[in-house]
Amino acid sequence: MVATFTAEEILEITTGRLAQGMxxxxxAAAELCIDTREIKEGSxxxxxxxxxxxxxxxxxxxxxxxAMGCIVSERGSYPIAGSSFPLIAVDxxxxxxxxxxxxxxxxxxxxxxAITGRKQQPFGIVTQLMARVMSxxxxxxxxxxxxxxxxxxxxxxICLLSMDExxxxxxxxxxxxxxxxxxxxxxxxTANILVITDEGYRDLKAGAAGGDAIEALGEVLANMDTRRRxxxxxxPPGSELQKFVPYFPGRLEVFSRSQPIxxxxxxxxxxxxxxxxxxxxxxxxxxxxxxxxxVLSLLSMENA
Numbered sequence: 001m002v003a004t005f006t007a008e009e010i011l012e013i014t015t016g017r018l019a020q021g022m023x024x025x026x027x028a029a030a031e032l033c034i035d036t037r038e039i040k041e042g043s044x045x046x047x048x049x050x051x052x053x054x055x056x057x058x059x060x061x062x063x064x065x066x067a068m069g070c071i072v073s074e075r076g077s078y079p080i081a082g083s084s085f086p087l088i089a090v091d092x093x094x095x096x097x098x099x100x101x102x103x104x105x106x107x108x109x110x111x112x113x114a115i116t117g118r119k120q121q122p123f124g125i126v127t128q129l130m131a132r133v134m135s136x137x138x139x140x141x142x143x144x145x146x147x148x149x150x151x152x153x154x155x156x157x158i159c160l161l162s163m164d165e166x167x168x169x170x171x172x173x174x175x176x177x178x179x180x181x182x183x184x185x186x187x188x189x190t191a192n193i194l195v196i197t198d199e200g201y202r203d204l205k206a207g208a209a210g211g212d213a214i215e216a217l218g219e220v221l222a223n224m225d226t227r228r229r230x231x232x233x234x235x236p237p238g239s240e241l242q243k244f245v246p247y248f249p250g251r252l253e254v255f256s257r258s259q260p261i262x263x264x265x266x267x268x269x270x271x272x273x274x275x276x277x278x279x280x281x282x283x284x285x286x287x288x289x290x291x292x293x294x295v296l297s298l299l300s301m302e303n304a
Contacts, residue, residue, distance in 0.1 A: 002031055003104040004030055006024075006028060006029045009029075010088055011088060013096075013100055016096065017089055018088060019074070019087045019089035020086070024068055032046055032161055033067075034048050034158055036061040036067075039062060039066075043067055045059070045062035046154075047059060047070055047073070047093055049094075056073070056078065057079065059072070059080040060080055071087075071096055071097075072088070073092060075089075094154060094184070101157045102190070104160065104161055104163065105188065105189065107165075108168075110143070110167050111288060112172065112192050112193070113191065113192070113284055114174055114189055114191035115171070115195040116173075116174050116195065116196050117147055119176075120203075122147040122149040123173065124197060124200070126195055126234075127147070127171070130195075134171055140166060141167055141168040142167070142170075143163045143164070143170045143171075145160060148173075148174070148176060148177070153185075157184075160189070169288070170189075172189055172191070176216075179219070183223075190224065191223075194220060194231045195284055196232065196241070197277075197280065198234045198235050201217070204217060213240065221244055221248055224250065228287070230252075230287055233255065235255055253283050281299065282295055282296065
């Protein structure tokens with residue numbers, strides 16, 4: 001079962017209000033949708049503003065498609081004729097969607113692994129390695145969220161809400177377009193394990209997140225799940241990472257060439273950076289209780 005919410009739950013989680021219409025039956029829970037072309041009868045439609053389209057212009061389509069109701073931004077009036085059709089008004093529909101996704105993540109309580117990625121090159125090597133390890137070991141209990149470089153923010157949050165209740169492990173690559181987007185996803189995901197790759201950190205430092213790298217990294221670390229706050233770095237990104245050590249209430253693991261991992265030469269293929277990537281995958285996998293030898297064997301076959 002994917003995420004479903006009653007009207008009462010939506011009002012409480014988003015601190016919204018019933019702006020128009022009548023409350024549905026208190027036991028009626030439904031999925032969320034952000035595209036009226038894909039809406040299922042009885043679903044909630046979330047009206048998101050966009051660069052080309054505004055979801056508020058399609059409230060009538062949601063009504064005609066059989067939606068249970070809509071989540072809308074606070075406005076003076078709404079283009080909908082059905083007087084009994086419920087409209088739940090919130091300050092910001094994208095932030096409301098984030099709050100609902102965060103609630104669902106907390107309900108399921110999976111182990112979330114987040115990896116810093118590059119907007120220009122989504123699905124980085126560490127992400128690919130971790131996807132291989134987690135899908136092979138956890139099967140249907142594993143949920144992969146596409147990088148935000150691939151999906152707009154609203155669609156990425158819907159992917160989080162589509163995580164089945166049987167999911168126990170989740171993998172996500174952080175490729176933010178702005179500090180606001182970075183904050184949005186860090187808050188919704190509350191990662192347990194964070195992998196800071198060299199290229200991902202460089203992307204933050206180069207301004208891919210629209211702000212200061214220290215501010216961006218601090219945002220990620222501050223929003224990690226308090227049950228297990230483990231940050232993994234391929235290499236110390238200068239002295240900047242060390243600024244967080246005294247304040248980070250978790251564990252930081254940093255790659256060191258003085259303690260190389262037992263990687264077969266057939267795997268490295270003269271690629272020295274791959275050793276760092278493999279170390280990240282092994283360290284994260286070990287935190288999830290997986291055996292190093294088994295993981296190395298799996299990754300060796302993948303890269304042979």
